Structure formats: C-alpha cells, structure tokens
Amino acid sequence: MNNWAEIDKSAKEWVKEAGERIRSSFNTTLSIQTKSNPNDLVTNMDKETEQFFLEKIRNTYPDHFILGEEGQGHELASTDGIIWIIDPIDGTMNFVHQQRNFAISIGIYENGIGKIGLIYDVVHNELYHAVKGEGAYMNGIKLPDLKDVPISESILSLNATWVTENKRIDPNILAPLVRDVRGTRSYGSAAIEFAYVAAGRLDGYITLRLAPWDFAAGLVIIEEVGGLTTTLDGEKINLLDKNSILVASKSIHRAILSDYVKKQLKEDYDR
Ligand code: IPD
Numbered sequence: 001m002n003n004w005a006e007i008d009k010s011a012k013e014w015v016k017e018a019g020e021r022i023r024s025s026f027n028t029t030l031s032i033q034t035k036s037n038p039n040d041l042v043t044n045m046d047k048e049t050e051q052f053f054l055e056k057i058r059n060t061y062p063d064h065f066i067l068g069e070e071g072q073g074h075e076l077a078s079t080d081g082i083i084w085i086i087d088p089i090d091g092t093m094n095f096v097h098q099q100r101n102f103a104i105s106i107g108i109y110e111n112g113i114g115k116i117g118l119i120y121d122v123v124h125n126e127l128y129h130a131v132k133g134e135g136a137y138m139n140g141i142k143l144p145d146l147k148d149v150p151i152s153e154s155i156l157s158l159n160a161t162w163v164t165e166n167k168r169i170d171p172n173i174l175a176p177l178v179r180d181v182r183g184t185r186s187y188g189s190a191a192i193e194f195a196y197v198a199a200g201r202l203d204g205y206i207t208l209r210l211a212p213w214d215f216a217a218g219l220v221i222i223e224e225v226g227g228l229t230t231t232l233d234g235e236k237i238n239l240l241d242k243n244s245i246l247v248a249s250k251s252i253h254r255a256i257l258s259d260y261v262k263k264q265l266k267e268d269y270d271r
C-alpha cells in the first residue's frame with residue numbers, strides 16, 4: 001500500500017529544499033553547457049537538482065520509477081507503477097540569463113494516472129500544488145475553478161515562433177487567434193505557463209512540442225481547476241512522448257479548437 005499523504009509531504013519538502021539550493025547557487029559561478037543546439041542550455045544546477053531528487057526518491061521509495069530531463073533516471077517503456085516525472089529546472093535559459101522565470105516541476109503518476117503535481121517558482125517562492133481530487137493550491141491557498149472568458153478578453157501564452165515560418169505548424173493557423181485575443185505573453189517556462197493558466201493569470205497556453213517533464217505536473221494541476229489539456233489536435237496527451245499542447249479553460253479550449261485550429265475535441269477523451 002502506498003501512503004499518498006506521505007509521498008505528498010516528502011515531495012513538497014524536497015521541492016522546497018531543492019529550491020533553496022538553487023537560490024544559493026546564485027552566489028556561485030555556474031557551469032553552462034549546450035545540448036542539442038547552441039540555445040539548448042544545461043547547467044550544473046540542472047544536473048545536481050535532478051540528482052538530489054533521485055537520491056531522495058531512491059532512498060525513500062526504492063520501488064518508484066523516475067523520469068528526469070537530464071537522463072539520470074530510468075528508461076521507461078510503460079506507465080506501469082509509480083513514476084516521478086521531473087524537470088529539475090524548467091526554463092534553464094531564463095535561469096541562466098535572468099535568474100527568474102524558471103521552476104522545478106514534478107508530476108507523480110500511478111499506472112498513467114496523475115496523482116500529484118508540483119510546480120515551484122523558486123524566485124517568487126510560489127508553490128503550485130495539486131493532489132488528484134483534492135483541488136489545486138498556490139502556497140496553501142485554494143485556486144478557484146477557471147472562469148469562462150471570451151477569446152476577445154483572453155490572454156494567451158505562446159512563443160512567437162509559431163506564427164513565423166517553422167517546421168511544425170502553418171503560421172496562418174495561429175495568426176488570426178493572436179489577432180483576436182486581448183494579449184499574448186511568452187514566459188519561457190512551460191511549467192510556469194501551466195501554473196499561470198491554473199491561477200487565472202493566463203487564459204490559455206499553446207506550444208508545439210513539449211516533453212513529459214515539461215507538462216507532467218501541469219496536467220494534474222490544470223485538471224483540479226477544471227481546465228483541459230490536449231494536443232493541439234484535441235487528442236489525449238501521451239505521457240511518455242513529446243506532444244503539442246493546448247491548455248486552457250474548457251470554453252477557451254473549445255473555441256480555439258473549433259474556430260482556429262478547426263478540429264474537434266476527440267470524442268473519447270475524458271471531458
Ligand atoms: C523548456 C521550457 C520552454 C519550452 C521548451 C522546454 P527547459 O524547458 O519549458 O518554455 O518552450 O520546449 O524545453 O529545457 O528549460 O527545461
């Protein structure tokens with residue numbers, strides 16, 4: 001038997017402790033490397049933070065699985081069992097260049113079902129947290145259900161890339177949406193963008209390619225405020241793969257799919 005209250009308590013404590021370590025690193029010289037391209041950064045703190053969680057989880061819950069961005073966890077072919085999906089620093093470019101607008105993101109899943117979501121905006125000391133079926137909270141304050149707003153009064157987060165020539169989407173699909181919304185934003189941390197949608201600071205977030213560690217925590221938190229996350233085609237998210245993402249309140253989600261992307265929400269997706 002797994003004690004979810006205990007797992008939740010440990011996860012929250014570890015996230016806070018990891019955040020403290022990251023804050024302390026601001027006084028040290030970072031070691032910065034690149035990964036897939038010159039703009040894809042990783043620092044010693046990304047790796048050390050992932051290692052910190054790995055050691056805690058392995059010592060306390062040796063039968064749990066770990067999927068982390070920096071690759072020190074398991075290679076997973078199935079969602080069976082309990083999986084901690086970890087982005088030690090989401091928004092590394094912001095971490096390096098701005099020392100803000102980055103977050104620790106942890107989603108804990110059991111047999112593919114999201115049980116716990118934690119997004120910790122380290123610099124603002126804002127911990128977004130949800131346990132499935134128990135609501136979502138920011139620093140212990142319950143987040144209300146998302147409000148229905150019209151597209152014309154909504155603020156949408158998306159990267160300008162998706163309305164310029166790019167290899168993932170015809171720029172003419174999202175350009176009319178960008179014109180119709182009240183405003184657009186781009187924070188450079190998917191986890192923070194999910195958290196802001198959950199907190200009602202943004203009404204939606206669209207991106208064309210996120211990895212499991214970018215969205216695992218966000219999915220759990222969004223569901224607890226009555227929001228909806230699917231791919232940009234209205235399909236269910238594949239937890240172990242890269243996905244396009246459309247996250248919003250149900251009304252904004254429906255409007256974006258039907259009026260701009262011109263797709264229907266896939267029938268069998270749990271609404
Ligand atoms: C990145 C951020 C960014 C998103 C990228 C991610 P990282 O994560 O979430 O906002 O657009 O797709 O890879 O690499 O900083 O953890």
Ligand code: CA
Nearest residue numbers: 041042069092
């Ligand atoms: Ca990265």
Ligand code: CA
Nearest residue numbers: 087090091214
């Ligand atoms: Ca990330």
Ligand code: CA
Nearest residue numbers: 069087089090
């Ligand atoms: Ca990362």
